[in-house]
Amino acid sequence: MHELTITQNILKIVLDAVKGQKARRVKAVRLLVGPFSGVIPECVQMYWDVLAKGTCAEGAKIESREAPMRVHCRDCGKDGEITHRRIACPYCGSVHLQRLSGRECTVESLEVE
Amino acid sequence: MEIKVMHQVMEWNEDVSEKVRAVLREKRVCLVNVMGSPGAGKTSLLTALIARLRGTFSIGVIEGDIAGQIDAEKIAALEIPAAQLDTDGACHIEAMSIQNLLPAFDLDALDVLFVENVGNLVCPAEFDIGENFRLTLLSVPEGDDKVAKYPLMFTDTDCLVVTKCDVLPYFSFDKERVAADYRAVNPEGPLFCVSTKTGDGMEALVAHLSARIREALA
Numbered sequence: 635m636h637e638l639t640i641t642q643n644i645l646k647i648v649l650d651a652v653k654g655q656k657a658r659r660v661k662a663v664r665l666l667v668g669p670f671s672g673v674i675p676e677c678v679q680m681y682w683d684v685l686a687k688g689t690c691a692e693g694a695k696i697e698s699r700e701a702p703m704r705v706h707c708r709d710c711g712k713d714g715e716i717t718h719r720r721i722a723c724p725y726c727g728s729v730h731l732q733r734l735s736g737r738e739c740t741v742e743s744l745e746v747e
Numbered sequence: 748m749e750i751k752v753m754h755q756v757m758e759w760n761e762d763v764s765e766k767v768r769a770v771l772r773e774k775r776v777c778l779v780n781v782m783g784s785p786g787a788g789k790t791s792l793l794t795a796l797i798a799r800l801r802g803t804f805s806i807g808v809i810e811g812d813i814a815g816q817i818d819a820e821k822i823a824a825l826e827i828p829a830a831q832l833d834t835d836g837a838c839h840i841e842a843m844s845i846q847n848l849l850p851a852f853d854l855d856a857l858d859v860l861f862v863e864n865v866g867n868l869v870c871p872a873e874f875d876i877g878e879n880f881r882l883t884l885l886s887v888p889e890g891d892d893k894v895a896k897y898p899l900m901f902t903d904t905d906c907l908v909v910t911k912c913d914v915l916p917y918f919s920f921d922k923e924r925v926a927a928d929y930r931a932v933n934p935e936g937p938l939f940c941v942s943t944k945t946g947d948g949m950e951a952l953v954a955h956l957s958a959r960i961r962e963a964l965a
């Protein structure tokens with residue numbers, strides 16, 4: 635349910651980004667979402683449909699892709715990427731990992747017309 | 748046509764949390780974010796900690812709840828500065844709410860400000876509120892699989908406190924499993940097992956926290 639404030643902020647970022655541009659309508663909003671960001675794109679879409687009403691971003695589709703999570707292995711010392719399905723060092727299998735990324739949620743780009 | 752944006756969505760919260768941190772740093776106040784499930788024993792642990800720390804530090808409490816004043820009343824009964832933060836339905840506390848509540852306290856007279864977060868093992872972990880450190884509670888009745896099931900809460904904490912250890916004989920709660928799962932996601936994080944009812948383990952926790960608070964105030 636915390637997506638409400640997150641969606642309000644995404645909407646603000648989007649409306650700021652199209653200000654001064656020739657765009658009439660925002661068709662899609664592309665998000666890059668870290669596996670530990672806690673942002674569920676489907677929830678963002680639901681809030682979006684309500685919050686964006688009456689703006690040029692009304693009806694825009696929320697498209698997201700999951701950002702890879704970068705980790706540092708405390709055992710073999712290498713940096714690698716993992717998914718939340720297998721939390722282990724891709725090189726040596728150790729679970730003694732330090733998280734380097736994964737909590738980010740970024741508005742990457744917009745599709746406008 | 749595509750417009751490149753590349754804008755961090757959580758920046759607003761990060762910005763405000765940095766401001767909160769700066770204000771508290773200047774006023775020499777250590778902010779401790781206390782998190783755990785509903786019923787994990789956050790208020791009981793706070794009450795027990797306050798009783799043991801109040802001789803050394805001047806303490807205030809922000810009680811975060813979705814509704815009601817129950818916890819704030821319990822804390823106010825200890826006669827220390829307390830404020831209720833009613834999140835009005837929200838599942839977590841944001842830095843902005845802490846910023847708004849700081850004027851309710853005489854920060855010059857405080858050493859430690861505890862924030863009892865909303866009872867929830869998921870969302871609060873995602874929001875930095877300007878804290879110096881985080882305390883996560885896991886109570887024995889919740890089960891020994893919670894570290895594995897809610898990793899972020901245990902990864903992004905500075906200290907795990909297993910509460911209600913006096914009921915361990917009545918639950919199939921494997922302390923070793925919790926310790927191993929915790930080590931896997933947070934190898935450096937300390938772990939304490941306590942019972943606020945019997946007082947077991949409290950001394951070690953209080954010693955650890957006192958050292959961390961002194962560090963933050965230095």
